[in-house]
Amino acid sequence: MTVTLDARIPAGPIADKWDNHRFSTRLVNPANKRKYQVIIVGSGLAGASAAATLGELGYRVKVFTFHDSPRRAHSIAAQGGINAAKNYRNDGDSVYRLFYDTVKGGDYRSREANVYRLAQVSGEIIDQCAAQGGPFAREYGGLLDNRSFGGAQVSRTFYARGQTGQQLLLGAYQALARQIAAGTVELFTRAEMLDVVLDDGRTAGIVVRDLVTGAVTSHAAHAVVLATGGYSNVFYLSTNAMACNVTAIWRAHRRGAVFANPCYTQIHPTCIPASDEFQSKLTLMSESLRNDGRIWVPTDPDDTRPPNQIPEDARDYYLERAYPAFGNLVPRDVASRAAMRMIDQGRGVGPLGNGVYLDFHDSIGRLGADVVEERYGNLFEMYQRITDEDPYRAPMRIYPAPHYTMGGLWVDYNLMTTVPGLYALGEANFSDHGANRLGASALMQGLADGYFVLPATIGDYLADFLNAEPLPTDHPAFVAAEREVRGRVDGFLAVSGTRPVDWFHRELGKIMIEQCGMARSRPGLEKAMAEIPALRAEFDADVRVLGSADTVNQSLEKAGRVADFFELAELMCRDALDREESCGGHFRVEHQTADGEARRDDDNFAFVSAWEWQGDDAPQVKVEEPLVFEHVELAQRSYK
Amino acid sequence: MNLTLRVWRQAGADAPGRFETYPAEGIPPEASFLEMLDIVNERLERNGAEPIAFDHDCREGICGSCGVMIDGVPHGPQLGTATCQLHMRRFDEGDTVVVEPWRAAGFPVVRDLMVDRSAFDRIIEAGGYISVSTGSAPDANEIPVPKDAADAAMDAAACIGCGACVAACPNSAAQLFTAAKLVHLNLLPQGQAERDRRTVAMVDTMESFFGSCTNHGECETACPKGISIDTIALMNRDYLKARLSDRRLLGRS
Numbered sequence: 001m002t003v004t005l006d007a008r009i010p011a012g013p014i015a016d017k018w019d020n021h022r023f024s025t026r027l028v029n030p031a032n033k034r035k036y037q038v039i040i041v042g043s044g045l046a047g048a049s050a051a052a053t054l055g056e057l058g059y060r061v062k063v064f065t066f067h068d069s070p071r072r073a074h075s076i077a078a079q080g081g082i083n084a085a086k087n088y089r090n091d092g093d094s095v096y097r098l099f100y101d102t103v104k105g106g107d108y109r110s111r112e113a114n115v116y117r118l119a120q121v122s123g124e125i126i127d128q129c130a131a132q133g134g135p136f137a138r139e140y141g142g143l144l145d146n147r148s149f150g151g152a153q154v155s156r157t158f159y160a161r162g163q164t165g166q167q168l169l170l171g172a173y174q175a176l177a178r179q180i181a182a183g184t185v186e187l188f189t190r191a192e193m194l195d196v197v198l199d200d201g202r203t204a205g206i207v208v209r210d211l212v213t214g215a216v217t218s219h220a221a222h223a224v225v226l227a228t229g230g231y232s233n234v235f236y237l238s239t240n241a242m243a244c245n246v247t248a249i250w251r252a253h254r255r256g257a258v259f260a261n262p263c264y265t266q267i268h269p270t271c272i273p274a275s276d277e278f279q280s281k282l283t284l285m286s287e288s289l290r291n292d293g294r295i296w297v298p299t300d301p302d303d304t305r306p307p308n309q310i311p312e313d314a315r316d317y318y319l320e321r322a323y324p325a326f327g328n329l330v331p332r333d334v335a336s337r338a339a340m341r342m343i344d345q346g347r348g349v350g351p352l353g354n355g356v357y358l359d360f361h362d363s364i365g366r367l368g369a370d371v372v373e374e375r376y377g378n379l380f381e382m383y384q385r386i387t388d389e390d391p392y393r394a395p396m397r398i399y400p401a402p403h404y405t406m407g408g409l410w411v412d413y414n415l416m417t418t419v420p421g422l423y424a425l426g427e428a429n430f431s432d433h434g435a436n437r438l439g440a441s442a443l444m445q446g447l448a449d450g451y452f453v454l455p456a457t458i459g460d461y462l463a464d465f466l467n468a469e470p471l472p473t474d475h476p477a478f479v480a481a482e483r484e485v486r487g488r489v490d491g492f493l494a495v496s497g498t499r500p501v502d503w504f505h506r507e508l509g510k511i512m513i514e515q516c517g518m519a520r521s522r523p524g525l526e527k528a529m530a531e532i533p534a535l536r537a538e539f540d541a542d543v544r545v546l547g548s549a550d551t552v553n554q555s556l557e558k559a560g561r562v563a564d565f566f567e568l569a570e571l572m573c574r575d576a577l578d579r580e581e582s583c584g585g586h587f588r589v590e591h592q593t594a595d596g597e598a599r600r601d602d603d604n605f606a607f608v609s610a611w612e613w614q615g616d617d618a619p620q621v622k623v624e625e626p627l628v629f630e631h632v633e634l635a636q637r638s639y640k
Numbered sequence: 641m642n643l644t645l646r647v648w649r650q651a652g653a654d655a656p657g658r659f660e661t662y663p664a665e666g667i668p669p670e671a672s673f674l675e676m677l678d679i680v681n682e683r684l685e686r687n688g689a690e691p692i693a694f695d696h697d698c699r700e701g702i703c704g705s706c707g708v709m710i711d712g713v714p715h716g717p718q719l720g721t722a723t724c725q726l727h728m729r730r731f732d733e734g735d736t737v738v739v740e741p742w743r744a745a746g747f748p749v750v751r752d753l754m755v756d757r758s759a760f761d762r763i764i765e766a767g768g769y770i771s772v773s774t775g776s777a778p779d780a781n782e783i784p785v786p787k788d789a790a791d792a793a794m795d796a797a798a799c800i801g802c803g804a805c806v807a808a809c810p811n812s813a814a815q816l817f818t819a820a821k822l823v824h825l826n827l828l829p830q831g832q833a834e835r836d837r838r839t840v841a842m843v844d845t846m847e848s849f850f851g852s853c854t855n856h857g858e859c860e861t862a863c864p865k866g867i868s869i870d871t872i873a874l875m876n877r878d879y880l881k882a883r884l885s886d887r888r889l890l891g892r893s
């Protein structure tokens with residue numbers, strides 16, 4: 001059986017679609033809202049904002065997070081800022097321009113109607129966050145400051161020092177706390193969702209494991225919302241927090257939610273390179289550094305002199321050379337691939353030869369060290385803390401790292417997955433970013449989904465179930481799902497093998513970054529698709545998880561997550577193999593121009609690849625959602 | 641480098657705890673403190689011993705998950721640094737390092753180095769917010785905020801909720817955490833309407849979980865984000881005013 005994908009895009013001119021849709025959507029009467037139970041999994045920007053808003057509207061909400069507090073969600077780490085089409089700068093920005101930039105930046109692989117709506121609500125997000133007390137950067141007149149970010153030609157990015165994600169998440173968390181105090185929202189911390197339960201093809205609830213006691217319990221609801229973040233940690237090393245994982249959406253996928261564009265992943269060009277085998281994660285250095293830093297490698301791969309002793313004529317400022325118009329400011333995917341080419345040519349720098357230089361010598365000369373310190377002081381300090389090197393004296397070393405996943409659960413215009421009553425928000429859905437996300441747009445999308453979109457669309461589904469009680473949790477569907485979850489958990493403990501979970505995760509990461517990272521080829525992907533199941537088989541036979549299931553057991557938690565990463569990894573490779581073109585973050589070496597740039601194939605690949613689970617013994621089947629562009633003209637991106 | 645660890649092990653909240661000694665050999669000096677624990681844990685597991693449980697996530701000093709006492713000091717020897725940002729080059733060859741969980745009645749041990757900090761969430765729930773339901777906000781630039789106020793609010797809002805301030809305090813008081821949130825909100829024009837109500841509710845909730853402040857000032861030194869102890873003075877002033885004031889006059893300030 002294959003699903004048919006209906007994106008439910010409203011009729012009418014693009015600027016009126018969202019209004020028309022809200023008008024034609026069924027509403028739930030305020031007095032009836034408390035008759036509905038909604039479950040939200042995840043308390044990052046998307047989950048916390050949705051939970052707070054649904055609580056304010058009067059729904060009964062349960063929120064689950066595996067963290068010890070909602071405030072720990074990975075959203076807290078976002079640095080740079082959040083976009084909004086406010087046009088406070090009077091520099092020509094508009095809803096239409098933000099829409100256009102986002103579709104183009106996504107390399108024409110996103111849905112026009114969704115992106116337009118995102119741009120439309122962007123301004124309201126800023127209003128909401130400012131009213132909550134978000135301490136955004138301000139000018140002396142007391143009004144909000146903006147900066148240009150990620151190569152945008154207008155200044156539309158709002159920010160709170162280098163801690164924008166933290167301040168936005170705290171705002172959403174505090175709004176959530178207010179609802180918890182009001183009794184509309186019930187919070188479950190250190191609680192990991194391990195399955196979605198269906199009844200008669202509809203969502204009935206979830207199964208959760210308490211990470212402190214190990215208790216496995218069921219929770220029923222009229223609708224379930226997954227806001228569980230992205231899956232960059234399939235690569236092992238990434239800029240994501242250690243606990244980010246795919247389990248929630250993968251379990252939903254196995255229950256019938258179609259997974260869209262799994263191979264669209266973003267590799268961020270400016271991260272600190274790994275220093276040894278035990279490195280546990282990679283640290284992002286803000287993209288803004290590229291505004292004043294110059295990127296180079298030695299021309300001669302055998303040049304081992306310290307950077308300051310390498311004369312100008314022995315340096316290759318390769319971005320400035322290859323892309324004279326944009327230079328060091330080319331988009332993320334272009335910058336990342338160029339760095340990879342340098343390293344592949346043996347021109348990488350640093351003890352492991354795994355970096356390129358990002359040099360501030362010229363800007364310190366031009367602007368003075370104090371101006372550079374004012375702009376980047378906190379980043380320089382962070383760099384020095386990690387590497388013990390002083391970027392005022394010697395160039396930084398940077399290298400690309402996995403950072404964001406554009407792929408995720410397929411959702412329609414209402415943010416509902418292919419399973420009725422199951423929604424996906426934030427980085428967990430396949431989102432509005434097409435094949436590449438622009439800087440400062442993930443925070444915008446997560447909050448748009450949670451504050452404004454879901455609260456307006458969920459009523460349409462719920463309206464059918466007035467006075468229908470949620471399925472009792474002793475129903476056989478719940479009992480069976482609980483049994484499966486317990487079986488899986490006990491299964492990991494029973495293997496009693498010899499190698500720790502992390503070992504397998506690291507090995508999987510190596511395969512993925514090599515074959516399904518910045519550049520992908522048919523032979524490489526086929527190799528990976530042979531290696532992953534082999535490694536998975538070793539994992540099943542030889543993983544070592546000690547301890548028991550009825551207490552805190554972090555290795556046990558990881559075992560379940562890594563097992564799901566294995567399955568996801570295979571699907572990512574299959575998707576990457578299937579997409580015979582290069583677009584955004586997906587670069588197939590077979591599909592490039594003579595000078596090494598990505599070559600899209602709009603005639604044959606202007607669609608969303610959505611994969612449907614067929615059971616453990618058969619590969620997923622692909623379903624396509626064609627993408628129609630009525631407003632943005634498809635063009636080849638050029639930064640020369 | 642080679643070190644010796646003395647680590648607090650405790651199977652659960654009600655189980656007895658004890659120190660265990662583990663060798664930490666061949667640690668790269670560029671490893672972070674938590675990566676050092678990862679290495680030790682992986683070896684423990686290979687040798688059939690259960691790994692040490694500790695909270696962590698972002699590993700870049702922003703989520704507030706991590707935090708242990710290192711040789712009796714919250715987050716260890718480097719000022720303004722969370723445990724995850726501390727690197728082993730800060731230690732000397734042959735050092736013995738004592739690693740313990742936060743010790744405070746308000747933070748019961750969950751397991752090993754992991755504690756329950758949910759009392760912090762209760763303090764926020766008591767009033768650590770500005771009541772503005774989604775959709776009701778005016779245009780963001782309709783509420784000008786003087787830059788100095790916005791900057792000072794941001795200084796306080798930088799708190800990551802790790803709990804080092806409580807761990808450092810001889811009285812296990814949570815004044816710095818509570819004051820940071822109060823000052824963040826109370827300094828802003830948006831925060832005025834609920835200022836008195838918020839202050840009283842948060843302070844009273846804090847006192848139901850934590851000890852009292854007797855001005856030791858250890859919290860400020862322990863804070864990985866450099867939150868100033870001046871926030872506590874502001875909180876105390878606001879608390880006193882709130883207790884005495886006529887709330888009908890709040891709109892005038």
Ligand SMILES: Cc1cc2nc3c(=O)[nH]c(=O)nc-3n(C[C@H](O)[C@H](O)[C@H](O)COP(=O)(O)OP(=O)(O)OC[C@H]3O[C@@H](n4cnc5c(N)ncnc54)[C@H](O)[C@@H]3O)c2cc1C
Binds near residue numbers: 065426444
């Ligand atoms: C270092 C860094 C910097 C960034 N900077 C920016 C930036 O400047 N601007 C920008 O726009 N974007 C930025 N991003 C991207 C952005 O931060 C994320 O895409 C976004 O915050 C994701 O939010 P979310 O709500 O979807 O998920 P998350 O914040 O990841 O939240 C996921 C939640 O789900 C919970 N969860 C997950 N699985 C389960 C489960 N099975 N059971 C229970 N709970 C579960 C977690 O506990 C957590 O609460 C950055 C990302 C990184 C890594």
Ligand code: FES
Binds near residue numbers: 698723800
């Ligand atoms: S792990 Fe996030 S602050 Fe240390």
